Amino acid sequence: NAGVTQTPKFQVLKTGQSMTLQCAQDMNHEYMSWYRQDPGMGLRLIHYSVGAGITDQGEVPNGYNVSRSTTEDFPLRLLSAAPSQTSVYFCASSYGGGNEQFFGPGTRLTVL
């Protein structure tokens, strides 16, 4: 199993550009989520999904959009990038929300 994969590993955007961070898992996990990690702030939940077709907001959802059309994929869309969205983004998955979470390797995003 590849586990949780994320692409790209690194990305530089200009303010106002849009992009999609990709996340995929091959473990047939129902629960997937997106976090951002900032220095001194810890990890914060952006959006999560409990299954295909179901998504919900986390702690810091503004400026981000998600959809879940398949069990395997959970892309995160930045609608209009802002410097405040410079961060490292992690995708995670588990069999259920309360079970052991598995994390991807992260995407380091810089918005100029």
Added chain:
Amino acid sequence: KQEVTQIPAALSVPEGENLVLNCSFTDSAIYNLQWFRQDPGKGLTSLLLIQSSQREQTSGRLNASLDKSSGRSTLYIAASQPGDSATYLCAVRYGGSQGNLIFGKGTKLSVKP
């Protein structure tokens, strides 16, 4: 507000020492607690998951304990090795199986040869 605190923020020990990392949480009504390891520039690796009904979990040289009444969890690392050097994160889940994980800011551990 539900908060998770990890003290100290950084710890340096000589190789071979047994050590304890601390995690405290403000609300004792947790669903479960998970310890992670994060190497520089990498993702998080799950170490141990403790359900609210459990007191401890063990994996190899690692032992995690949970005391809900005092709002504390500890991660015990036996016979530390330089390869244990990493940042250790504690995360608490509230609100049942669909609740969100609240992360601490981590303890950066350095084990000197």
